[in-house]
Amino acid sequence: MTAATRPRPVRQVLLSALGLAVWAAHFGAIYALNALGCERAWASWRPFGLPWVPLAILLVTLLALAGLAGVALAARRRMALGPWDEGGEAEPRFTAWFALAAAAYSALAVLFQAAPALTVPACG
Numbered sequence: 001m002t003a004a005t006r007p008r009p010v011r012q013v014l015l016s017a018l019g020l021a022v023w024a025a026h027f028g029a030i031y032a033l034n035a036l037g038c039e040r041a042w043a044s045w046r047p048f049g050l051p052w053v054p055l056a057i058l059l060v061t062l063l064a065l066a067g068l069a070g071v072a073l074a075a076r077r078r079m080a081l082g083p084w085d086e087g088g089e090a091e092p093r094f095t096a097w098f099a100l101a102a103a104a105y106s107a108l109a110v111l112f113q114a115a116p117a118l119t120v121p122a123c124g
Contacts, residue, residue, distance in 0.1 A: 012078070012096070015071070015103075016029040016102060017102070018071050019071045019099060022071065023068075023088050026060050026061065026113070026114075030113060037052065052111055057114060057118055058118060069103075069108065072104060074097040075099035075100035075103060
């Protein structure tokens, strides 16, 4: 096994949590956008004839979904590698599987939290 193909356990575990971090960042961004829209009276601002807050939430949601797709593709690619040898024992591909599952569940969570934020007015 060469240095380029040697698994890096810390990196793999951190990448497993990346999907959850993207979901958490999206969650915080939605609340921040709604709060700013209401507090600063930006909710009535309409760039391109569309309400500002839902448009910003839509853009943040698309960015989050693109990021989660990238995490899922990277995890899927890591699942194809192996078998890995860690400490003399074959390591299961659990970290790659978990990263893929977390990215998929995070994508569902992003969609479920974006739906009401896109349909309900920011100050309503």
